[in-house]
Amino acid sequence: MSATELCLTQRCFNWAALDANEREALLQRPTQSVSSELKATVDAIIAAVRSEGDTAVVRYTQQFDCADLTTLRYPSERIAAQLAKLDARTKAAIDTAYGTIRKFHAAQQPQNIRLETAPGIECELRYTPMNAVGLYIPGGTAVLPSTALMLGVPAQLAGCPRVVLVSPPNQQGELAPALLYAAQKCGITEIYRCGGAQAIAALAYGTESIAKVNKIFGPGNSFVTAAKQAVSQDPAGAAIDMPAGPSELMVIADSGANPAYVAADLLSQAEHGADSQVLLLTDSDTQLAAVQQQLAQQLAQLSRASTAAQALANSALIQVRDLAEAVSISQSYAPEHLSVQTANAEQLAEQLTNVGSLFIGAFTPESGGDYATGTNHVLPTYGFADTVSSLGLLDFYRRYTSQKATREGLAGLADAIVALAEAEGLDAHARAVTVRLQESDS
Ligand SMILES: NC(=O)c1ccc[n+]([C@@H]2O[C@H](COP(=O)([O-])OP(=O)(O)OC[C@H]3O[C@@H](n4cnc5c(N)ncnc54)[C@H](O)[C@@H]3O)[C@@H](O)[C@H]2O)c1
Numbered sequence: 001m002s003a004t005e006l007c008l009t010q011r012c013f014n015w016a017a018l019d020a021n022e023r024e025a026l027l028q029r030p031t032q033s034v035s036s037e038l039k040a041t042v043d044a045i046i047a048a049v050r051s052e053g054d055t056a057v058v059r060y061t062q063q064f065d066c067a068d069l070t071t072l073r074y075p076s077e078r079i080a081a082q083l084a085k086l087d088a089r090t091k092a093a094i095d096t097a098y099g100t101i102r103k104f105h106a107a108q109q110p111q112n113i114r115l116e117t118a119p120g121i122e123c124e125l126r127y128t129p130m131n132a133v134g135l136y137i138p139g140g141t142a143v144l145p146s147t148a149l150m151l152g153v154p155a156q157l158a159g160c161p162r163v164v165l166v167s168p169p170n171q172q173g174e175l176a177p178a179l180l181y182a183a184q185k186c187g188i189t190e191i192y193r194c195g196g197a198q199a200i201a202a203l204a205y206g207t208e209s210i211a212k213v214n215k216i217f218g219p220g221n222s223f224v225t226a227a228k229q230a231v232s233q234d235p236a237g238a239a240i241d242m243p244a245g246p247s248e249l250m251v252i253a254d255s256g257a258n259p260a261y262v263a264a265d266l267l268s269q270a271e272h273g274a275d276s277q278v279l280l281l282t283d284s285d286t287q288l289a290a291v292q293q294q295l296a297q298q299l300a301q302l303s304r305a306s307t308a309a310q311a312l313a314n315s316a317l318i319q320v321r322d323l324a325e326a327v328s329i330s331q332s333y334a335p336e337h338l339s340v341q342t343a344n345a346e347q348l349a350e351q352l353t354n355v356g357s358l359f360i361g362a363f364t365p366e367s368g369g370d371y372a373t374g375t376n377h378v379l380p381t382y383g384f385a386d387t388v389s390s391l392g393l394l395d396f397y398r399r400y401t402s403q404k405a406t407r408e409g410l411a412g413l414a415d416a417i418v419a420l421a422e423a424e425g426l427d428a429h430a431r432a433v434t435v436r437l438q439e440s441d442s
């Protein structure tokens with residue numbers, strides 16, 4: 001065992017003993033190292049969907065999801081048959097989550113602004129719902145009905161005229177009853193059975209059966225995220241919400257934190273996928289050792305232990321000098337989720353701004369926000385949390401401006417407009433003002 005790496009199996013490190021390169025390597029997201037290979041795969045899928053349409057989507061659904069489909073659109077009678085299978089407990093849970101998510105997002109309703117900026121000059125800022133939105137609900141390794149609520153509720157509150165849901169089917173070509181119930185609560189009826197980069201390409205460019213959308217929302221694995229980024233860079237493609245890729249959790253814990261809670265939180269995000277990343281920052285060596293022990297103990301009991309174990313290989317337990325150092329590491333890493341389990345959690349949280357979502361104190365597990373606290377679980381990953389916002393109601397709107405001037409209003413601003421136009425050498429801009437004032441003088 002080296003001085004810097006205390007334990008290879010669970011990757012325990014002492015930050016002070018690492019040099020700058022080692023620190024950078026330690027905090028690198030797992031998918032970043034295969035990005036060119038991934039991009040080539042995704043580009044090929046997008047090109048095939050663009051040229052072959054439904055045929056390519058059906059073929060990839062066969063290849064990746066092992067489902068043989070004759071139609072991509074999920075027929076309403078099969079939706080009804082699946083809904084009939086849903087148990088009362090799951091239904092009640094979805095009802096509860098729908099309520100809290102709706103409450104938190106309804107409070108984000110934007111207000112149009114109209115005001116006079118100068119006498120006779122009226123300016124407006126207006127919000128209009130996105131016209132056609134595509135909601136991607138992951139379904140590769142786990143079906144996520146909660147994501148249907150996270151995307152469907154704001155789309156419903158914004159009043160988007162067309163809301164399309166896509167998700168990879170199971171091998172029988174079906175979608176899960178809970179996912180369909182969540183969609184029904186959000187008023188979504190246009191549902192297609194496809195996932196991965198092929199679903200993103202179909203939404204962005206359209207196929208025979210899936211009409212093109214304007215904006216694509218939702219998380220997914222690295223194939224989905226890379227496809228979203230590719231179509232968003234193409235003017236013929238579609239806008240996207242954000243790069244919401246493999247789950248990440250950072251926990252900052254001091255010596256007083258409960259190691260069983262900390263380990264449970266880390267495993268909750270590790271179990272999402274082999275490419276998830278979870279990190280502990282602690283100023284206490286005894287806490288680090290206790291979390292390490294809890295991880296081994298709890299991991300063995302998980303149904304997705306092998307997935308979580310693979311994610312732990314991309315993860316690390318890091319001993320820091322003090323909590324100030326933990327704050328600085330977290331600010332530069334910009335985690336999707338940040339859990340603060342320290343004596344002064346609320347105070348520390350004030351300094352922790354580069355995050356997708358914060359979980360403050362011992363009784364706020366990250367999984368609470370995944371399902372039912374009301375915040376949105378679609379969050380920026382890969383370190384984008386320092387510039388990209390967490391998903392919210394505003395993402396389902398476009399905003400635009402308008403202005404109206406009276407003759408007097410224009411006359412009042414004429415000198416400023418004409419002088420600026422002249423300063424920029426744009427005569428026609430100046431003339432568009434003077435012609436009006438001259439004409440109405442005569
Ligand atoms: N950031 C967030 O807000 C957020 C929220 C929820 C979930 N997530 C993440 O979403 C992800 C969901 O991933 P998932 O895999 O379970 O479901 P998914 O639906 O994102 O991906 C499944 C699809 O991936 C494609 N795929 C799989 N292997 C492929 C290959 N070798 N080549 C090409 N395409 C391939 C297939 O088309 C398959 O249908 C997880 O990583 C989870 O952590 C993130």
Ligand SMILES: N[C@H](CO)Cc1c[nH]c[nH+]1
Pocket residue numbers: 144146147246247248269336370377378
């Ligand atoms: N933790 C995920 C976001 O990274 C969201 C989720 C859905 N279901 C469970 N968890």
Ligand SMILES: [Zn+2]
Pocket residue numbers: 247268269272367370
């Ligand atoms: Zn989760």
